[in-house]
Amino acid sequence: MAADYAAPADVDVWSGYFVGIAGGYAFKDVDWDINDGGETGDFSSDDFIIGAYYGRNWQSGNFVFGLDSSFNYIGLDEDDDLGDLEAEADFLGLSRLKVGYAVDNTLFYAAGGIASTIFKVEDTATGEDDDDWAFGFTVGAGVEHKFSEHWSARIEYAYFNIESDELEYEAGPGSDVIEFDLEGHIVRGGVAYHF
Template sequence: MRPIMLRTLLLASAASVLIAGAAVAADMPTYPVETAEVAPSDWAGFYAGVHIGFGFSDYDFISLEGGEGGSYGGLDLDDEDGIIGGGQVGYNMQFGRFLLGVEGDIAGTGIEANDLDDEDGFSIETRINFIATARGRLGFTFDNLLVYGTGGAAFVSFEADYPPFADDDIAFGWAAGGGVEWRFMENVSAKIEYLRIEADAEDLALEPDTDVDIKLDTIKVGLNYHF
């Protein structure tokens, strides 16, 4: 066989093998390539839930000028703590791993205190009936975990009995704190949260008329359902 014919035969054979290989490769199934990166959980949207916890209170009584009787300066109210429980609603916006939201909550309380005024022998009793807050939240998400700070307005229903006098007020102030929330199911999360609350009950009609500075520390656990 001549060299030219042999070379042509070899080239033709090689071309046939390449064409056949390409055809087999084209018929093979393809599979998507999985990436290692996991998208952060979606915390955006409305949510609502319930909470329970404990509140620790402290009061400063300030008698107004012109009043008569004791100044309340010696009062040392006992049993200044109690259980709190209620509910919350809120809305979150998420920007990557950053979260911006608003939340409102309200809780009834079992916080009561009492003391005896040694000057006239009368006892005084105080109660916090409910606490409500309206706050902003700023947080950072780690997939199913949210760490956040929070702050805003606070409203405290406060009443005092100083027989034969009694009065109550919705004290206005501020609340600030932070918490951690864990999304343990697709639509359900659990949280633990601390809040410092300070509010003023003004011009209570006791004897003498009195302002009360209310200080509260609350810690609570709760559950949220995300819609």
């Protein structure tokens, strides 16, 4: 039975490819800056998240090294604090290097790498909008347990920070630019299949 699964001693448990689904909660804070200090502000956006993750592990003794990537829906959509502007960043990607220590079929790991999203801004008064990829960094840690030969469950924490380039939009007679700094904390759990 799955509940009785135990990894044999001195056996490579974690090497190989995996793919999984994950869900949890994201606590997000956004700073915004129009025209390089002309107007600034901030807002918070806390939402449930859902996504998928995938990657590859290599095990050497008790140490596990891996590549771990995910794409997530984070549902950032704000217009209350921005006047005629509406800001969106629905997608969050995390591409990370992972280092862990395995105790039988339980893996404790830390991970860090690149965080990415697509910022979009729209002036609802003029209909003008702009969007662009933005990149930053992410760090975190977690624990994963194999409850059968091919299936595992994990819970993890991740911090991310992403700063946008200038997004340009037409505001009345001229054009303005806005920059965003997105910072967040994620707590999520997932289930994966290992090939």
